[in-house]
Each structure stands twice: as C-alpha cells, then as structure tokens.
Amino acid sequence: MRYSATDSEDLAVVEAVGAFDPYLYGCHFTVFTNHHPLLTIKSQTCSHGLQPLRWAEQNKDLLIKESITYLEGGQLPKSKLPTSICEFEISHGVLYHLREQSDRLLRCVVVLVQLQQFALRLAHCAPLAAHPDVIRTYTKEKQLFYFPNMFSRTKQFVTKYQECQICEGCASKNVPLASAPEVSHPLEPVSVDLIQLPRSSHGNLYMLVIVDHISHFVELIPLPDKKDRTNAEAFIDAYFTIYGIPLELQTDGGGEFNNKLMSLVCEVLLIHFKVTVPYHPQANG
Incomplete structure (x- = not known):
C-alpha cells in the first residue's frame, strides 16, 4: 500500500x-x-x-463502518458483532478496541478484512520477530491491533507458513535434542549469523552477530553487504584483533560464511570451522 x-x-x-x-x-x-x-x-x-x-480505510468494511456510525450517534449495527459494542470507541473517525492489561488500557486499531493478512505478517515475519510461535505472535498482535477470530487466524497463519514448516519439519519429534559440548574457556566456540535490517544512514544493511558460548557475550558488527570478503574483513578487523582468535567458529552453513575465503582464513588462524544442521537454528548457539 x-x-x-x-x-x-x-x-x-x-x-x-x-x-x-x-x-x-x-x-x-x-x-x-x-x-x-x-x-x-x-x-x-x-x-x-x-x-x-484515513489510511486505515476502515469504511471499506461494512461491519466496522456500521460500528463507527453507531458510536457516532447513529443506529445499531445490522450485522452481529463478535463482542460487546462497549469494548469499542471512536477517535478521529477511527475505530479502536479497548482491552485492559495490568495497569493500563490498550487502544488497538480495528483492522479491516483486506489488511488482516498484512497484519499477521507484520507480527510474525518482521526482521526482528524471529518467526515466533502461535502464542507469542498472538500476544504481540493483541498489543497492536484487533480483528474478529484473531487467535484462530493467527494459528492458521503460523502453522501453514512455509519457512516455519521447513524449520519445524527437520527436527525429529521422537529423538530429544542432544546437549551441546561443554566448554570451559571463552572463545572455545563462537556462533555467528547474519541479520538483515532496514538500510541505515551509513549504508549498512546487515548485522553480523557473534556470540561466545560460555560468557554469552554478543558482538554486533554492521555490514553494508554479506559478501565473503566483507565478512572476512569484519571478523579480522572487528573481532579477532580485539577479543582474540576462537578455537571454533560455528555457522549455519550460509554461503556468506561457507566459502573458500573463510576456509582459508580459518586454516591460516587454526580455527576449526563447524557447520550446523540445515533448517535447525537451535543448534547454532
């Protein structure tokens, strides 16, 4: 839109x-x-x-339009409301759903049918959302907006989302997840991954995340791209020269890490390069 x-x-x-x-x-x-x-x-x-x-375009939904008309002093809605009309209020022509939460009253905008799929994607697929499960996605939605049957729609969306099914299907439900090898010193193994974010004012689009297993210390390094040379220089200049050389470097096997240049860097610095199981992010630290 x-x-x-x-x-x-x-x-x-x-x-x-x-x-x-x-x-x-x-x-x-x-x-x-x-x-x-x-x-x-x-x-x-x-x-x-x-x-x-007006960007909310709520008048395109007949039920929402009738509710707004009633709250502005008109007649009762002809259609059946999913909940009591007392739970809604009108402000500047926009319909809100009211819900009490601990010490505050939440005013959540009512989403029309045409935008419900977009709202679900916003709560579940945002760059920093990390594809949460049904309950966490629904909890986040309740703080932002409202539409009828929101929990059932959320459950249907999350359980059928393709990327989530790929990750969920690769882990066997019959075999428990094995514990990671014990570590006793910092920098024995470190896990690395990339997060794509909106482009910053400095032109950076990715964030290189490096986590030490024993201290759980997190280092964030902004990157303009995810080319193999960019990643290799970031490791050397912004991590190895500051904190030291790790004994083991663990990644998810993405092409930005699993390449000839990174293999050469690990070989020269005597770093054991380890790749986790595909579609199983739990294994990467």
Missing part, C-alpha cells in the same frame, strides 16, 4: 511512539517535526480534504 508524504510522516510518529511506549505512557510529551502538514492531524479535516488517519 502506497501512502502520501503526510501519511508516511504520520505513520513514522505512530511507530516512534509505539517504540518508546514504556517511557511515554501516562506522560505528556511533544513531537517535533519539520513536516508542517502534520500540525493539522488533530483537526477533523486536513487542508487536502482527507480525514485524519
């Missing part, structure tokens, strides 16, 4: 407030922006004639 510049700026504010929610909740705060049209967000009609937060 493509948004206008103003709507994109508005969404950036929403994401920022959500990210800093533990610090902002219950406090008055000021948002500074260089995008002047955002100052009209509190008015009912913006200068370009659009209602605030």
Whole structure:
C-alpha cells in the first residue's frame, strides 16, 4: 500500500511512539517535526480534504463502518458483532478496541478484512520477530491491533507458513535434542549469523552477530553487504584483533560464511570451522 508524504510522516510518529511506549505512557510529551502538514492531524479535516488517519480505510468494511456510525450517534449495527459494542470507541473517525492489561488500557486499531493478512505478517515475519510461535505472535498482535477470530487466524497463519514448516519439519519429534559440548574457556566456540535490517544512514544493511558460548557475550558488527570478503574483513578487523582468535567458529552453513575465503582464513588462524544442521537454528548457539 502506497501512502502520501503526510501519511508516511504520520505513520513514522505512530511507530516512534509505539517504540518508546514504556517511557511515554501516562506522560505528556511533544513531537517535533519539520513536516508542517502534520500540525493539522488533530483537526477533523486536513487542508487536502482527507480525514485524519484515513489510511486505515476502515469504511471499506461494512461491519466496522456500521460500528463507527453507531458510536457516532447513529443506529445499531445490522450485522452481529463478535463482542460487546462497549469494548469499542471512536477517535478521529477511527475505530479502536479497548482491552485492559495490568495497569493500563490498550487502544488497538480495528483492522479491516483486506489488511488482516498484512497484519499477521507484520507480527510474525518482521526482521526482528524471529518467526515466533502461535502464542507469542498472538500476544504481540493483541498489543497492536484487533480483528474478529484473531487467535484462530493467527494459528492458521503460523502453522501453514512455509519457512516455519521447513524449520519445524527437520527436527525429529521422537529423538530429544542432544546437549551441546561443554566448554570451559571463552572463545572455545563462537556462533555467528547474519541479520538483515532496514538500510541505515551509513549504508549498512546487515548485522553480523557473534556470540561466545560460555560468557554469552554478543558482538554486533554492521555490514553494508554479506559478501565473503566483507565478512572476512569484519571478523579480522572487528573481532579477532580485539577479543582474540576462537578455537571454533560455528555457522549455519550460509554461503556468506561457507566459502573458500573463510576456509582459508580459518586454516591460516587454526580455527576449526563447524557447520550446523540445515533448517535447525537451535543448534547454532
């Protein structure tokens, strides 16, 4: 879905407030922006004639539209609601579902049918989400949005998601997972992996993650790409020369690590290079 510049700026504010929610909740705060049209967000009609937060497009869903009409003083919805109408409220033309959580009241935007699949992917497939299970995905969703039958839809989505099925299917349910070999000193084995993130202002797109098994110390090294030379230089310049040379380097066998250049580096530095079982991330530290 493509948004206008103003709507994109508005969404950036929403994401920022959500990210800093533990610090902002219950406090008055000021948002500074260089995008002047955002100052009209509190008015009912913006200068370009659009209602605030129209990007939600809730009026496309008949049930949501009827609920908004009722809460604004109209007639009762003709369709059957999945829960009590008292659990909803309207704010600036947008329908929210209210839910109590410990010491706060969550206001979750109601997602129309056309965007429910996108909402599920947002909670389960985000770069830092790590493809959580059904319960964790559902718990995250409840803090962000609401739509009817959300748990059953989440269970169906997660259990049928192809990448999750590949990882789940490779581990036998009849044989327990063997424990990792015991270590007694730092840098005996270290596990490495790559995480792809949105491109930073410095042009970096990946994060090289290195974890020591005994201390669980984590080193994060930003990288512009995942070429074999880039990875090799990062290992030597940003890890080996600072912390020392590990006895064993454990990876998931990706081409960015399992290549001739890295094999040569490990051979020269007397590092044992180890590859874990495919589609089994539990084995990599």
